[in-house]
Amino acid sequence: MRIWQIEHLGEGPFLAQTTTPQPAAGQALVRVEAVGLNFADLLMRDGKYQVKPALPYVPGMEMAGTVESLGPGTLGPAPGSRVLAYVGQGALAEWVCAPADRLLPIPDTMPFDHAAAFPIAYGTSHLALDHKARLQPGERLLVLGAAGGVGLTAVEIGARMGAEVIACARGAEKLAVAQAAGATILIDNDTPDLKAAFKALGGVDVVYDTIGGEMGEAALSALRPEGRFLTIGFAGGTPPQIRANHLLVKNISVMGLWWGGYLNFAPDVQDASLRQLLAWYAAGGLRPHVSHSLPFDQVPQALDLLAARKSTGKVVITRS
Template sequence: MRVFMTMSHDIAPSLGTLPVPDPAAKEIRVKVAACGLNFADLLMASGSYQETPPLPFTLGMEVAGTIDALGHDVSGFALGDRVAVFGGQGGLAEYGCFDATRAVHLPDAMPFTDAAAFQVAYGTSHLALSHRARLQPGETLLVLGAAGGVGLTAVEIGKLMGARVVACARGADKLAAAQAAGADVLIDAQTDDLRAVMKDLGGSDVVYDPVGGDQFTAAFRSCRPEARILSIGFASGAVPQIKANHLLVKNITVHGVYWGGYLQFSPKVLTDSLATLMAWYSAGRIKPHVSHILPLEQAAEGMELLRSRASTGKVVIKIT
């Protein structure tokens, strides 16, 4: 089978060939139809992600496809079931074996390309906004990186939860995508003074930040008292350094959010969140924004789209 592998953290991932794997006792084997790319794939390829597998490994954190083999001790699934899986790795391949507990059944009407773009982005934003920040109707939500994979879902979910959503992104095209997702106010990160605009709006109750760097600093300085900041990631490459005395002055809370970590210590939080999200999808209330669908042979181009920030929403690799 064809796979997109990382052989070295100093050499770009490339296509290779491996035997089709057999599932272990509690695993399912999935004939992969589509794999969603995430910024974390870039970090994993470079060896800088918090959960980087030993070399060599196959990239691809989240997949969708059809079960074609079952290991012993697997219950709740059958051959031919359509599933989405957050495997953490192994998705950019024609077949993958994954722990059955990481799989969810798909609604019949959900295309594989939607399913492959769904779990990480929507799961991260829903967990962050509902479980961590406890976002309330009428509050002001500032979303940084608002046209990215997780950013657009934060805009969409924030609007569904009744917030006034302020979207910050770079350039007219990305801001248009954020506006289409439900943003009430747009801030161009290239030309606007983020802090000044937010001050004019009365400040933020919740900040959703997958960017870090200078944007975090500007957003922090424009927070209202008792604001909650959600630290999602650091796409800018700069990890903010927070002065505790500044948190104290306005009673600000900073929440770290690592969606995949809940699989280890509180998986029910994720399963309950995904159940809500799947119900929203089936009701037509949310819809993944996929800007690029590429074949496996162009997986490297898909990674470059993320690296150069040339995409909006999600990039999906279509395997079969």
């Protein structure tokens, strides 16, 4: 079978051949139909992600496909089941052996590209807004990086939870995508004085920060007393510098959220969240936005789209 492999940090993946794996006890063999790409794939490639796999490794953190077989004595979705999974790494292969207990059946109405785009982006936003920040109907939510893979789901889920959503993204095209997902107030990243623009909003209750740096610091200043600042990622390159005395004076909470970490210390929380999200999808309540769908042999081009910030929502790799 074909796999994409990274041999050296900082270098792109190359296409290689290997034998099709056989599932061990507790595993399922999945024919991979689609793989969702994430900004974290770029960070992992460059050795800047919190998880540093041993080299060489196969990239790809989330996937969707069809169960082909189960390992000896393994209980799990029956062969033929359509499933999605978060695997952390290794998804960019034609077949993957994954822990059977990580596979979630997907709705009949869900195409594989939507399923592959689903776990990390929607899971991150739902846990952050619901489990961590306890976002309430009528509150104001400011999303930084609102047209990206994770930020766009925060807009959509925040609107579904009854919040007034303010989207910050670069350019009219990306802001239009955020508006279609449920944002009602739009702010361009290139606004000359973002801090003043955020303060002019009259206060927000929750900030969802995927960018970090000076933009995150500017958004922090817009929080109302007892506001919650969610630090999700640092696509801008650096974390925001947060002064503890500002948190004290304004009674503000800063909350970190690494969705993948829940698999290690609270997998039941992660699983319940994903099942809720899949139920919302099945009921027509969520609409994943896949701006680019590329075939398996174009993984380097797909990663370039992410690196150049040319995508909105998700970039997905399909089997053919």
